[in-house]
Amino acid sequence: MIRALILFLSLALAAPLAAQDSLPPAPYAYRQLEDPAKEKAAQDLMMTLRCLTCQSQSIADSDAPMAGDMRNQVRERIARGEDPEAIRAWLIERYGDWVSYEPRVTTMTWPLFAAPVVLLLLAAIIVRKRFTRARAQGGKS
């Protein structure tokens, strides 16, 4: 019990120190752009970029240092007047498609975009089949 307590205390005291990052955080990781329109553009883009070191979170939703760095990158580039889609393309080039939550249409991903069309067609066929038959039989009775 005493050993457990000592272990607990030492961890409890050491922990906040371990949490401190050795590098100062990037300037725009936790700071908004002054121009609300630009900040909104940055925010919209950040919501659709994956934090590469987290569990299914966008960089707009994460405390991870890497997400902070990426937020900083995005905000700085938006502030310089770059187009959000150009920034996305730059990030994809750097980190691969994995970084963007917005899948591009490629030879690999086209089924994702075919799916809603196919599903809608299937739904129409099911409903049509069911009700033309029902009408035909209902009409006779």
Add this chain to the structure above:
Amino acid sequence: MIAEIALAILWLAAALAVLQLGLGSYALTARGAEFLRAVRPIAVVQGLLVAVAFALLIVLFLRTDLSVKLVAANSHSLKPLIYKIAGAWGNHEGSMLLWVTVMGLAGGFVALLERRLNERTMVATLAGQAFVSLGFYAFMLFSSNPFERLNPAPVEGNGLNPLLQDPGLAFHPPTLYIGYVGLSIAFSFAVGALITRDVGPAFARAMRPWVMGAWIFLTLGITAGSWWAYYELGWGGWWFWDPVENASLMPWLAATALLHSVSVLATRNALKAWTVMLAVVAFSMSMVGTFLVRSGILTSVHAFAVDPERGSFILTLLAIYIGGALALFGLRASTVTEGAKFHLFSREGSLVMNNVLLVGILGIVLMGTLYPLVTEAFGTKVSVGPPYFNPVSAIFVFPMLVIMAAGPLMRWRQDNGRKLANLLAVPALVAAGTLALVVVFGGDIGVLPLLGLVFAAGLAVASLLPLWKRNLRRTPAHIWGMVIAHLGIAVALAGMASESAFNTEKLVASEIGQSHTVGPWTIELQGVRPIAGANWTALEARLVARYGDSNVQTVLNPQARMFASPPTATSEAALLTRWNGQLYAVLGEEGDDGRWQLRLWWKPFVPLIWYGGLLVGLGGVLSLVGRTARDLRRKGEPELEPASEPAAPKPAAGGQEALA
């Protein structure tokens, strides 16, 4: 000793499940009829035994018996009591034991209470249920024994992931599990009825409470999970289209479709094949969910251990159950008659269309969740997130909302549309008014949030219309249930749309004593001090918030917590709820210049998301209670309402009665 006794009991329960399956199957043959009566007691005892095993696991966690591997890996002697108990299922082995426990108890309940169903169908159902349980028993006993010993026992345990040390999370997994397992009972009923060729209203009435119950638990589980993500992750996001969230959403979508379909089968004797099919799909989705969450194929708080053996085990079970059920369905589909006929423009017709749309949404979510796994197998990692799910699912959601508004106002079998047009004029006007208001005063908020607000307003009004001109005190409980659940959808939708439309955010590095504004709020940082809890230390900020010109000051205390075992930092957001929204404050790190990072959000009407979820759940409860009471009162009698609703116009009161 406790662990060994519990393990022996678990083996015994598994043996009884074998007996339940074997004897049940034999009893269905021509020679075995005398054994029909033996199956129910076996199911009851099996349920009791596995419940005892689970209770013993909780006892081990309560005593923090570190010689048991599972306890050592997931518990800690200094953990608060509630998390010691929750720790019993906050891990892979324990959650599997919870699964068979809920399943065994549910089977016992069915065996004990369900008397309306044909005895042969009942026995086939229990045998099917034993078949499903056996997969999980085998999984547990051969590859993830919860009672394994550890020698030598460690001095202290590892503790539970601090993110999970939260009252909401203690009850989130059991809630979802009960939902999943309820769907497995619906699946067993479907299998039973297919085997004895007995798909009809009696089968639907026996299955309905289980579908309803499962659906209520799933609804509440998803609502709680979303609320947890919202306040615990510290960024104010409430839905991430994370595969793990989708894993709980997919069974819910299927269960919602099944719920409506099974009601039509129970009261109208229609949609037979469709109901059976949906029961299979719903259970498949809960298995897919379990596979995604438990196999370790995804890395998240939910995947307790990355172990390919477990993943392939669940995948095999999935293939056996679903493949088996589909094969059975294929064999028997020709014997399942279509049931009563109806026109497209009728209550049943609108239910069918909405079922098809729900399955469409399910298809999209399934595709978006699994597709990245497929491409990854081919060496390309892609992410599918909100920019895909939101617009693509909207293609299905908005038509569904329109049909959802109109469907409950239509007649069974065939509607002539005249009265419907009059009734729907009101919600249409409200929706148009909302559109005008938002466009004029709301600014540029994006297409989907705008549509969301407009449809929410229209649906909210339309969902109340089934009560129009009714005697409210004599309105049956299940009508109230439907109205409240549909209203809940509108309320939740309004919250979601408002959250994405009207959020304001403020990120600052604040000195002590500095004031900041976010939305209508003025917030002053008055100080930061260290505090300590049972198994954590924290820095706690003192923020004083004022709304608009008001002089009322409210103190908010967001914390940055550090858990000792395992060492993890979490942020505890401080929330301040007003009728028109929520203020959300998070304390970040201290900078070199002594300023503190603060994240402040004003989120208008965001709590509506979870109030809506609760309303949907409440509607389910009312409906379940109302239907069950009605079924019990009419024991034995067929529930079939007059099959031919007169096509000629009837007095208003009579027309309304058809809604029942």
